[in-house]
Amino acid sequence: QENIVKVSILGSESIILGYHLLPYLASDLVQNVKASTYVIITDRNIAALHLNPLLDAFQDAQRKFGQSVRVLFKVIPPGELSKSRETKCAIEDWLLEEVCTRDTCLIALGGGVIGDLVGFVAATFMRGIPFVQVPSTLLAMVDSSIGGKTAIDTPHGKNLIGAFWQPKRIYMNLSFLSTLPKREFINGMAEVIKTACIWNEQDFEKLEQGVEKIQDAVLNGVKDDFTGTTMETRTEGQCLLLDVILASARVKAHVVTVDERETGLRGLLNYGHSIGHAIEAILAPQVLHGECVAIGMIQEAELSHYLGYMDRASIDRIANCLSSYGLPISLDDERLLCRSGGTPCPVDTIMSNMRIDKKNAGSVKKIVLLSQIGDTVEKKASAVGDQEIETILHE
Ligand code: NAD
Ligand code: ZN
Incomplete structure (x- = not known):
């Protein structure tokens, strides 16, 4: 045909x-x-x-x-x-x-x-x-x-x-x-x-x-x-x-x-999802999965930048692209606040939600880090310390 x-x-x-x-x-x-x-x-x-x-x-x-x-x-x-x-x-x-x-x-x-x-x-x-x-x-x-x-x-x-x-x-x-x-x-x-x-x-x-x-x-x-x-x-x-x-x-x-059973490479598809899921656990069903993941993508890009892997200009490009399609890029987004009725997302709650992520290795959190747009630091999610994650979430 x-x-x-x-x-x-x-x-x-x-x-x-x-x-x-x-x-x-x-x-x-x-x-x-x-x-x-x-x-x-x-x-x-x-x-x-x-x-x-x-x-x-x-x-x-x-x-x-x-x-x-x-x-x-x-x-x-x-x-x-x-x-x-x-x-x-x-x-x-x-x-x-x-x-x-x-x-x-x-x-x-x-x-x-x-x-x-x-x-x-x-x-x-x-x-x-x-x-x-x-x-x-x-x-x-x-x-x-x-x-x-x-x-x-x-x-x-x-x-x-x-x-x-x-x-x-x-x-x-x-x-x-x-x-x-x-x-x-x-x-x-x-x-x-x-x-x-x-x-x-x-x-x-x-x-x-x-x-x-x-x-x-x-x-x-x-x-x-x-x-x-x-x-x-x-x-x-x-x-x-x-x-x-x-x-x-x-x-x-x-x-x-x-990687059918997700032992490494398939985990890259979780970019934005470690933090995104933790936010979704608080804001669903009023806020949709993709909306939470968009915010997670920005936070995880910030983390990649903070750890010295990616430049700030790349974060800006990702943020501009997401918002041009109508996606939120931060928890302060007005439409998001309107949909969630202003439900707060405290850093502590996000952190504790992240503890039950299937990707974690024991208590060590695994997050997909970008080195640039179109590439990642490792061909799998990387181990990141709680301290670094908290710092980014507090910003
Ligand atoms: P959904 O299936 O609930 O569909 C969203 C809404 O759109 C529903 O109200 C549906 O009735 C309506 N709809 C669907 N197609 C339509 C069409 N063509 N025209 C008009 N209305 C239409 O939601 P979704 O976002 O497609 O899927 C979310 C689910 O996917 C979650 O349960 C999530 O866990 C799961 N998920 C699974 C995987 C996986 O790998 N298996 C990956 C990501 C998400
Ligand atoms: Zn998803």
């Missing part, structure tokens, strides 16, 4: 990007990821916008290839609360009632919540069945759908129960982004900027220079059209958006391929 791009991960070209990807997706699944039943699981917001076009695509594909398969769907409430044991059980019981067996393929249509949850259901149902990711948020495209980490939350914390379980395919249909709320798009941009910061200065420059075109491509994106007659013509902005998502997805796919 014309106009699609593939990215290789763990030795197979299973990441597929494009606009208007649904016909390809359905044909590829029906022909190449054979199953007696395909089960689409999505949330209410996404179902209202994108479920019917996906069901139609399956109908067309079945007609085209003269095959008949069963296609089921289940719609769950949106939001992080659905990433729970209760929802997992409910999906499993429903699959059993529908007599789904091992030759079932689950389709996670949604953001990171759906992807993590459905992936974990797939990992344990009948000791593991195939699943595919159909990410519908920017964050899910560049981050959560790639890498095979699946999980649910418990009252003790997020992502505490889960498994590594790789999807058979990851279909990034960029047309979905045109319905994404602006704040969710900005949230995903934090991860895109993060990846450029640790990996590639040219990618970072593209982001610095492309703000308007990229935003324009999302806000005025074309919707999926099943008349089958419209030729795909991409605007300059849409090409740039594809380019930027592709670059980010490639880095994540590469890092996961080299």
Whole structure:
């Protein structure tokens, strides 16, 4: 098929990007990821916008290839609360009632919540069945759908129960982004900027220079059209958006391929997250993950500078880039204060939240330090003393 791009991960070209990807997706699944039943699981917001076009695509594909398969769907409430044991059980019981067996393929249509949850259901149902990711948020495209980490939350914390379980395919249909709320798009941009910061200065420059075109491509994106007659013509902005998502997805796919179980290199993707997560623990759910990570990126860049690894001009560039996409760069940010209702983030609380970071080696904190934009001090997170971290947080 014309106009699609593939990215290789763990030795197979299973990441597929494009606009208007649904016909390809359905044909590829029906022909190449054979199953007696395909089960689409999505949330209410996404179902209202994108479920019917996906069901139609399956109908067309079945007609085209003269095959008949069963296609089921289940719609769950949106939001992080659905990433729970209760929802997992409910999906499993429903699959059993529908007599789904091992030759079932689950389709996670949604953001990171759906992807993590459905992936974990797939990992344990009948000791593991195939699943595919159909990410519908920017964050899910560049981050959560790639890498095979699946999980649910418990009252003790997020992502505490889960498994590594790789999807058979990851279909990034960029047309979905045109319905994404602006704040969710900005949230995903934090991860895109993060990846450029640790990996590639040219990618970072593209982001610095492309703000308007990229935003324009999302806000005025074309919707999926099943008349089958419209030729795909991409605007300059849409090409740039594809380019930027592709670059980010490639880095994540590469890092996961080299270090699937996160023993070193994959840890670089946690740039901004050591401090970011500690802030998120205080301000969620009013403040989003990417918003906290943006602040964490600046603080961790400050730390890199303080320790003598990176110049101040680079911090300024990162800060300007983040804010040009609408992300906060400090805890004093006005929109952030408005969203959090002015909830204070004392240094002590941030420090104690950082103690439970999975990356720490015992009591020694591990933080990704930058040497310049596009490169890191080590090819993994570095050990940093509490004293230095506290100094930066107090500034
Ligand atoms: P999300 O799944 O909650 O989606 C955000 C919101 O956007 C939801 O309300 C959803 O209904 C709505 N939405 C999704 N797609 C839409 C579309 N195309 N149009 C309109 N509305 C749409 O949030 P998220 O940011 O995608 O994912 C966050 C989750 O991802 C967290 O649970 C986090 O732990 C997880 N995560 C996992 C990994 C991983 O490696 N597995 C990595 C990062 C984050
Ligand atoms: Zn993140």
